[in-house]
Structure formats: C-alpha cells, structure tokens
Amino acid sequence: MSNKYFPLLMVAALAGSVVNAQSDIDDFKVSSTTQQGKQFPKVNSQGAVRVSIAAPQANLVQLDIGGKKYDLKKDTAGIWTGESAPQDVGFHYYQLNVDGASVPDPGSFYYYGASRWGSGIEIPAADSAFFALKNVPHGDLRKSYYFSKSSNRMRPVYIYTPPGYEKETAKKYPVLYLQHGMGENETGWGGQGYAGLIMDNLIAEGKANPFIIVMENSSVNLGGMRRPAAPAQGQTPPAQGAPANARTPGGGMNFAAEFEKVLFNDLIPYIEANYRVIASPENRAMAGLSMGGMQTRSLVMANPEKFAYVGMFSSGTFVPSEISDINAFKKNGKLVFMSFGGKEAGAARIPAAAEAWNKIGIKGVSYVSPETGHEWHSWRRSLYEFAPLLFKK
Amino acid sequence: MSNKYFPLLMVAALAGSVVNAQSDIDDFKVSSTTQQGKQFPKVNSQGAVRVSIAAPQANLVQLDIGGKKYDLKKDTAGIWTGESAPQDVGFHYYQLNVDGASVPDPGSFYYYGASRWGSGIEIPAADSAFFALKNVPHGDLRKSYYFSKSSNRMRPVYIYTPPGYEKETAKKYPVLYLQHGMGENETGWGGQGYAGLIMDNLIAEGKANPFIIVMENSSVNLGGMRRPAAPAQGQTPPAQGAPANARTPGGGMNFAAEFEKVLFNDLIPYIEANYRVIASPENRAMAGLSMGGMQTRSLVMANPEKFAYVGMFSSGTFVPSEISDINAFKKNGKLVFMSFGGKEAGAARIPAAAEAWNKIGIKGVSYVSPETGHEWHSWRRSLYEFAPLLFKK
Secondary structure: OHHHHHHHHHHHHHOOOOOOOOOOOOOOEEOOOEOOOOOOOEEOOOOOEEEEEEOOOOOOEEEEEOOEEEEOEEOOOOEEEEEOOOOOOEEEEEEEEEOOEEEOOOOEOEEEEOOEEEEEEEEOOOOHHHHOOOOOOOOEEEEEEEEEOOOOEEEEEEEEEOOOOOOOOOOOEOEEEEEOOOOOOOOOOOOOOOHHHHHHHHHHOOOOOOOEEEEOOOOOOOOOOOOOOOOOOOOOOOOOOOOOOOOOOOOOHHHHHHHHHHHHHHHHHHHHHHOOEOOOHHHEEEEEEOHHHHHHHHHHHHOOOOOOEEEEEOOOOOOHHHOOOHHHHHHHOOEEEEEEEOOOHHHHHHHHHHHHHHHOOOEEEEEEEOOOOOOHHHHHHHHHHHHHHOOOO | OHHHHHHHHHHHHHOOOOOOOOOOOOOOEEOOOEOOOOOOOEEOOOOOEEEEEEOOOOOOEEEEEOOEEEEOEEOOOOEEEEEOOOOOOEEEEEEEEEOOEEEOOOOEOEEEEOOEEEEEEEEOOOOHHHHOOOOOOOOEEEEEEEEEOOOOEEEEEEEEEOOOOOOOOOOOEOEEEEEOOOOOOOOOOOOOOOHHHHHHHHHHOOOOOOOEEEEOOOOOOOOOOOOOOOOOOOOOOOOOOOOOOOOOOOOOHHHHHHHHHHHHHHHHHHHHHHOOEOOOHHHEEEEEEOHHHHHHHHHHHHOOOOOOEEEEEOOOOOOHHHOOOHHHHHHHOOEEEEEEEOOOHHHHHHHHHHHHHHHOOOEEEEEEEOOOOOOHHHHHHHHHHHHHHOOOO
16 A cells, blocks of 8 residues: 555655745735635735635645746645745736646636636736726627638627617727637637726727727637537637647637638628628728737738738737738728737837838837736737727728 | 555545446537537436546545535546436536545536536536527627616626617517526526527527516625626626525525615616617516526515516416515516426426416416426526517517
C-alpha cells in the first residue's frame, strides 16, 4: 500500500511549499464576477486574487491564473485558501487544480474563452464606470437564430439594438459587425466585453450615435458544426477544432475564408432583411479583437468597397498598401482604427500605420490602452474609443 | 506524517468500492449539454450518465447526480471515469466531487439552479423535437435592464419576442409573465427550459398565437440585491439568501410579497411602456414552475382582476374558493392550468381542481407529464401544453 500511495504522499508533502504571493494588503472584496451568495473569489486593492475551496481529502490545490499556478494552503477544517500575485486590471480567465483535476472555481461566474466555458474574474479598474450598469436607457442584447446556407445549419447570433430602437419603429440604424478573439465566441463581447453597457452609457452621454451591433462566431469550420442548439444564455459551442490558444494573431486566417462566406452570403443578408438596418457600406462597420481584427482586415482587403469603418483591437497594423484596389476602399472608407494594450509589443507600431491612412485622406486613428495587455479591458476601452467615431453624418 | 495522512488513506482505500451503475448498454454519446470539443459527459440509451476527468493525484472522484454519489474508477493514466444509474429523461443539475471538493464538470455547459451556477446534463427524451432548434422563423430572446423603484436598483429582465414582432411594427402582443423555481433565476426558462424554441416551434406549426414572454427573478429580497451587472449571457445572481433547496413548494411565499411590488409597480409598467404590448388583463397571463407557480397563485389571489390566464407547473392545486373576490377574477379570467410530473404526488389532485374551475365557468385544465418528476422536462412539456390555450380570440 505504501508503494501504491508513495507518489501521492510525495505530492502531499510538496504541498507544504506554498507560494504565498504579494497579498500584503488584506482588503480583499468579492469580485463582480463572483456568484451571488458566494464568499470567494475575492480581489484586493493590489489586484491579487484570493480563492478558497473546501477539499478535505485533497493533497494539492492550486489557483491557475495568468499562466502561473499558486499553491493554496489547507486549514484544519479542510478549506484551501490562497492568493495570486497582483493581476492587471480587467478580466482574466482562470481555473483551480485539485489533485491534478483542472476545474472551474465553483464560486465564479463562467465565461467562454481559451476554448472552454470556465471561470473568469474581474480586477476592478479605476475607469470601470464606462461599462457599469447605470440608470440610463438600455438597449436589448438579443439572441436569435438564422439559417446559414454556407454552414447548412441554424446559427445563433447576438444582436445589440440601442435604446430607442424599440420605440422609434420607423427609424433605421447603421450596423457594426463585431468579432471576438480566437478561442472565444459570439458571447464574449456581450458578456465579459460589456459591449451593450458600453454603448448604453456612450449613447446616454451623447458621445455616440445609436447603432446596431451584430456578434457572430467567426471561428468558422464549415465541416465541423453539427451540434444541437446551445442554451439560450448564449453558451454556444465554438467551431470544432478551434485552437486552444486563444491568443495567436494570424491564426485566425484559417477561419477568415469560411467566415467570409457566412458573413456575406448568410449573416449580412439576414440582418438587413430582418432588422431595421441602413443597408449601405457607408453605414456598415467591422471590427474585432485579436483574431477578429485580423479577420476584419482580411475581409476588408478582399471586399474593400463593403465597409466604411474598420476597427482592429490588438490585431496588428493595417496600411493602405495592403489593399490592392485602394480606390474601391476610398469610395466608402471613412475610418481605420487600430489599438493595442500598452503592454503589447504592437502598441508602438500603430501611430505610423494610422498616419499612413491620414496621408491618403482616410481618417486613421491609433489608441493605446494604459497598463493593460492582450485582454478584455484593452478591448472594452478600444470599443469605447472606437464607437464615438462611427457613423458621423 | 502517517498520522496526518491516515484519514486520507482511508478515503483512498474506500475508493476501491466503485458503485458501477447499470450501464450495461455501452452506447454512450456526448450530450447536447456537453461543451463543443469535449468528449464527456456522455449519456447512454438507458439514461445513464458517464463522466470522465483527469485527476492523477486524486484519491476519490465522484459523480453527484439525482441525490446520489457514484464513485469513479481511475485508470493508469490518472483519468477517472464512471457512470450513474439511469436518470429520468430531461434536464438534471449535477456536480463532481474531487477529494471532497464539490466542483462543476469542466466538460458541461453551466446553468443556474439549486442556487448556484454549475453543471447540467440533458437526458434525451423521445419527445425532444418540440424544443429542438429547427429551420423555422425564430423570435428573439432579449436581455434588458429596467429601474425598479421597489428594489432601488437596475434589474435585468429576459424578454422573448415572437417571430414577426420585428417586422410587424404596428402589431401589439399579449404577454405571459413566466416564473422560475426556487434556487433558479430569470435565465432558467430561456436556458434549460428552452421557452423560446418551444414557442418558435408552436408558432411555426400554427398551434399557438404569438405572444411576448417576460422572465424576471422572483426570488426577490429587496434588502439584499446590491450586486453589479451580471454578464450578458444571463448569469444574474439570485437574491441573497435564496434557500439552497431549489424544490420546496410553499417556501416561495417568503418572496411573493416583495416580488408583487416589483411586478406591479415596476416590471409590468416598464414592459407595457417600452414594448408593443396589449396592456389589458384579457391579454395578460401569469405562470410559473414550483415556487413560481405558488407565487402565481398568491399574486392572482391578491389581484384577481389583473390576469386572464393562470398556469401552475408542479406547484400544487388552485381552486375557486381560494379567491375571496371570485367575481373579480371571473370578470377577466379565462383559464386555470395545473400540471405535474407523473412521478410527483400532486399529479393525482389536479383533475378535480381543474373541474372546480369548469364548474364556475372558467376553463380548468390539468396536465400530467409522463414519466417525469419535479424537473425541467415536466415544465417544458407544461409550457408546450399551456401556450396553445392562451389568448384565443
């Protein structure tokens, strides 16, 4: 028996060496992403994450966040508790490891990212008011389904309609097609991205013109999507074979060609036929984060006359010379917006790329999100900067 | 050290006695509630659930479903796998236990029930076509926010608008206020309840008149709801202190009085002012499951003139003598519908209660869901039977 359990005891012994991160400041509070009634996860003013879970018979329990694993410490009641090092402000995916089992934290809400539904946590930012739930008129975030000939299946789509859309039944609106990153799906922008609340707040402050936002899954693998309906809260499976690495700019190119078919043959026609949309290039924008921005660029390069406004968030640079028929883009093109988190390497390259657009008479804008990396807070801020520039009369 | 780890070894030893349930038929398939790309959980033709998780250092891993815990068996690679006994058709909440840690299955989608976000699994039913995603016109399931004076906060609300609502901008619709059970929230009917798909299919077959469905959280604790916005996919926290037991008919009475304020002072006025609703009792229905049905009954008893159609799913019986001012209800009242799962004790009592309504000239209908208990498949079927009876001209 000792033989059988020796490795197990080794692990148990190792559990003694607890990585206790910089959580000097003991002002931990439950996060906005902690389930109601749960006491953990918590975050302190330094951005350290504290988790706690009962696992009386476990030998080693870890918090796995930001690419690092932090050992938790077990108390006499069998409750394991511990903290991470301070994390960047904004949203991070994470998980717990219990004796080698990688599982969601039972205390958190669950989000789709890194190609799985699992735990996420919000580290409060000083500028969180722009996506806060306020007592202002709110639009609706809708889930609907449409038939995609290209996919030969019904596909779910999320649609944000702005405040006023419901009442002003004669009014038509411009549309932004807004894409997620690799390993994410159509629920990301409305969920951890808070796109609806960002727009509600911008519109309430008179900083943005109301427009519709369409969010679909651009990780399209036409061979692989034969799954039943996902639950209505938006837990839509990603395309089969979507790479587990959620953050490989360029990897999105595998999907761009197939998503192009869905977008132009199925999605845009459905939206323009079924919602009160101004169906013209001058009233059509496309943007995305990471892979979604790479796809946006390649779709605009292949269809330069179809979009007036282009946004790439943490997706590299885009310059006029990349469009073979630049005059086709100049016909309707009004804006090319590029952003990065300040901690991303690409941040230094976007001002020059923006200037290249200004030189040919199309507005080029670059934005760098202070103190953030390749994560959702950079993209929320990017949408907040991008949206006011759209559909100016 | 042996002292310290003795209990742990005991547990490990016990893990030898694996409850291997009736999974004779090895035709396990991934469930519709299994995350895309994940191989587990699976279900076989007998309704047995098979889960599998890597936990190399674990001593005991169990599947916790239907009130029973089933030990899993560990292979040489450290993968634990095992099955439950056959489960009723339909939807069940479940969890995994890893060395005493109760956690969601990383392979499943997550649902709100039993007062937590966690795993759920669908056991295929012979009659699953009525809530399947089909190539028919689809309505929109929307999430919006409104200010509740009674709660002094913004509250999320889910609203189903039927196919045609978007195009026929002059048309107004009747409304069903549809409530969840205890320990559940406003995401239940649109999620595991598939209310939107049930209506889309009924309307496509011409079996139901199109109407709007409003789904709010009736576990109202006006003292306790001060949480930030939940993610858009509908992960809205329940009221603080909502009992962990999701299934105590009658317990809902604690909440009915406070929900009544939100419903009549805030929610109904918001819906009738902001959506294309026919704002009259003859065009207003209320129904709910379990606690939600108990609340429906008490709200109708207190406001007999405000609803024409009443539905109680697995919520006991309702008879005319319970309404003090029966003439007020007779003014607008058209239908009282009561249902139970065939495995529930209450099933035997509803035909007589329905007959009592028929006797006083209000249509009384009872429905028993074959072979199901106090679970979502009973309530999906109940909505499918109830909806065609509503708002008949």
